[in-house]
Amino acid sequence: MNRSIARRLALMFAFVALFVFTLVGTGLFLVLRTQLEHHLRESLDDRTQIARIIVYHASTADKWRIAREKLTDMTPHDSSTVYAVSSEDPNFRFGTPVQGTVMKSWPDGYARITPADGGPDMLTFTMTLAANASRPPVQLQVASSYSPNLRTMRVFGSTLAALSALGSLAVLLLSYSVTRIGLAPLTRLTRDASAVSPNNRSQRLNTASLPLELNDLANSFNGALERLDGAYGRLESFNADVAHELRTPVTILIGQTEVALTRNRSVDDLRHTLQSNLEEFERMRAIINDMLFLARADQGERATGLVEVSLAAEVAHTLEFLEIPLEEARVHAQLQGDALARVNRSLFGRACTNLLMNAIQHCEPGASISVTIARGEGRMSGQWCVAVANPGAPIAPDVFEHLFDRFYRAEASRTNSRENHGLGLAIVKAIAEMHRGTVSAQSANGVNTFAFSVAATAVPGEMPPEAPARPAANAAGVPTDTADTTYGSLAKGKSA
Template structure:
């Protein structure tokens, strides 16, 4: 389904608002005019009633009645039948005037202002005003009524209504057109942003939207978009670096395998030499397999996979078990390990051993000989932290934030890459993420500290702590 533009929707909303406003204003004006016309007819009827009523009260003879009949007939004729007069007795018998009211069954019974419907004697609805009077000699009660044709007044009201409707339609249409024009002008900065975005070329990670000439409302949007581009740039740089690192790490064992295989095929070898060749090739293949498995493990962690084989353990006891795996490595480097603190947590103890072993291996690799590696376990609210500190060379600040990236090494020459392929700390971060935690690193006062955090209760915790 095709969606309408913002300018179109704004113009429609402007038109609806103007329609509601003009309708309310028009109804108010029409009601005001209707009241004004009604009051005008009322005043005109009262004026005529007050003018004729003394004549009726002073007529006591038949001749006087005849003169009154002729007078009222002349008045009615002079006004083209627009005004009519009646006199009734107490039995509603018409003493003066035609019988149109009695024929319609609308003889006024009460004093006041009322509306009577049209009939053959009247061209349209009439407004009627009735008063009471009496003859002086007989003290007989009579009713006197005067009516006025409302055709002119109703015509004025109808004409005003038609004019008001036409003006309203014109006004609503004008507001809609102006609203569309204003909305289109207001959306020009958005179109400029769109045109800027279209000029972005693949591979150009430094280009950003120009926010200097934008309205305040759009500056926030453009700055957010630029922030996305900044994060995208970092992600692409990391991806490119990762691809280069993967290629480098896999190229060395592949080159070794190809070279050794080509060399063995160019000469005849005895069984012992072939066994040595196969053993060397197996080592390279195992190294490649280790890299691939570690990369798959980290990809699962970054995709949101969490630890599933959860058990409640003592982190101090599990750390002590981990030392048993690297005891030989510690003895070779004349290093000792101290474990301080404890916390009870629900974790996957296999992944915990792997992460801690990697941190200890990193500490052994960079610790001074005959020094002590310290493992500190602490508990803070719903998190447990495990830190491994060693005495060694200080790490520069520009390296600290990237130490847990895949294949990142402080030593750019990649010395020792045949033994360590640069995924140990990245695996630590993956384990922390799978336990809804994170990693941290510090380098100060001659001590380097690497660590990770774990959620104490994996089943009830639902947020990562950064």
């Protein structure tokens, strides 16, 4: 069940108000009770002083009769104040002392007593007066009833509770209205967010009129919209590129098949047609496999089956595999540097192959490709970087940010679409990310360099498997079969 924020806030404010009212009311109640008791004691002191003077000067039997009359006149009809005089001589007695359970007593002669007859509590003060003339020593007790104080406290407490309840209810209603007004920007933000659709992806939330608390939320939401818009745009471009790449081999297959069906063909003609169709099917399968691999990489898949290897040895194996393309292009490659890292050998070799094939396709005959393995710099620090450099035409600055995009080609025309479907560098980027690395490209002084990196440390929490045997290393720590080695048509002397 969804709860209204305005109602929740209003209830919270009401509970807070009730808590505050209760604290304040309790404090006022205690202060009032203390003050009433203080006033009661002051009033009792005044009456005690008068009674003491009257009793003290009643030194004879005649004066005692006058003192009794005065004490009688001072006693109210509701018995809220009681005077009592106790003495061994019955002739010098007056009233009945208050007796019962002592609830509280004070060192200076005050006591709070609950009478045995069940009446209201009485505050008493007892003092002894010395003998004077014929009057023996007497004990004077003056008592005042707590009834007025209790009635006042009862009325005050009831009134305070009612006012607290009414105040809390008023806070509840007012805070609900105020909260709805305060949440108006959030309502407007929700309305603007609900208006975003695929048809108006460029729409963003207006943050100028939002309060500070919602500004960060709106900016985060706008950032998410920017990323979604970019992803949506890339998806549209990706779909268009996929349709274009697959349309070409499908069109060729349909055309060749239609031509083959127009008239009777010999077995050799049909075999030639099927061979041509098989090439197109192989091209389609390569595109589909690459697309599936990139889709898994987009889902955050990490490289598994990591083993610690010599990166130079792995690159050397890749160069051996590319011996024929190197010779056909009449270029050679040089390998420098080495490092130990934990990689998936198959994926690492695929990334190296794609970078080297990209360099071979953009090299003039007789050129030299340089492969360097070194510690990365800048954002690649803490990683081992494999850089492939080849001489070539300068790359425009606006092209760099798209070089590793899918189906992207720097040339406007798709001149080599039959050999290259534009996923090679995108796969290099995916493999680097699967190894917690990154990619880079630069063009300077007539040399274009493409690089990818892999993490220099083991993946946290993963037990390193047993490392395979590595080639012997020279004094610099570089395998003897890969240190500064030349591969290709211009240097046949290379190690296995």
